[in-house]
Structure formats: C-alpha cells, structure tokens
Amino acid sequence: MSTATLTETKSIADQVDELTRPLLEAHFGDLDIDREMIDGSPGTEFLHWSRLLGTTMDLLFETEDLPAAGEHIPYLFGTADRHHIIKRVVSIAEHYTNPYTDRPLLVLYFDGRRLHKITAERAVDIAKSYRHRLETEWRTR
Secondary structure: OOOOEOOOOOOHHHHHHHHHHHHOOOOOHHHHHHHHHHHHOOOOOEEEEEEOOEEEEEEOOOHHHOOOOOOOEEEOOEEEOHHHHHHHHHHHHHHOOOOOOOOOOEEEEEOOOOEEEEOHHHHHHHHHHHHHHHHHHHHHO
C-alpha cells in the first residue's frame, strides 16, 4: 500500500469519506462520527482504520488536550487518565495487525497537514512513537 500524500483540494474529512465510503458494507454512521471528530479537532493528527463493517479512528492529542496528570475524565464507557488514553491508541493499532481479527481494508494517517495511506504495521509504529513521545515529555516535566 502506498504512503503517498493524498489530494489537498478537499477537506481532510471529505478525503476520509471519499476513500472509505466505497469500502463499507454497513455502519456508514461511523463516517459521520469521524467527520465530527476531524472537524472538532482541526490539525490534530489521527489514525483511521476502515473495515467492511465500519471504521475506527483515534485522534493523537497533544498533552494540552489530554487530562492533567492524575486526572480522570469521562471516556468511552467509563473514565480514563491520560496514560490510558494514549495506551489505547497502541492497543487499537496492534489489534488491526492481529491475523485473527478483521484486518482493515484501508489505514489512513493524518500528520497534521496531509492525509496518507499507510499499512497497519506502519500505524503501530506511529502509535508507539506517539505514546513514547508523550510519556517522555511527561517524565521530563
């Protein structure tokens, strides 16, 4: 799969929709949620996985957009601290490289400026690098 940069003439949310919608057989509402996340956090890096039955997306928030040290916030179906949130990014990425799961048909990475098609394995590398960078930042503060 190519890591080539995609077109810059359409919004990032439009590009994600255009690339993903033809692959989906169900759960098209996932794309509405993805669009809200992208539009609600302009310029924020993200990883995006597309499968026949929907999408998964993780925003790669910076420290200032995550809970403060020791703080828990509402998250998914419970609460989480900032360590849990960034570890989830790695867990999701690794999940999609597992040969016993529904492998993604398309993986996208938005680097803050451009959208790229990447492999599931590259997504794991990006997720681990993201987690390492933030955890190092938190230890040195």
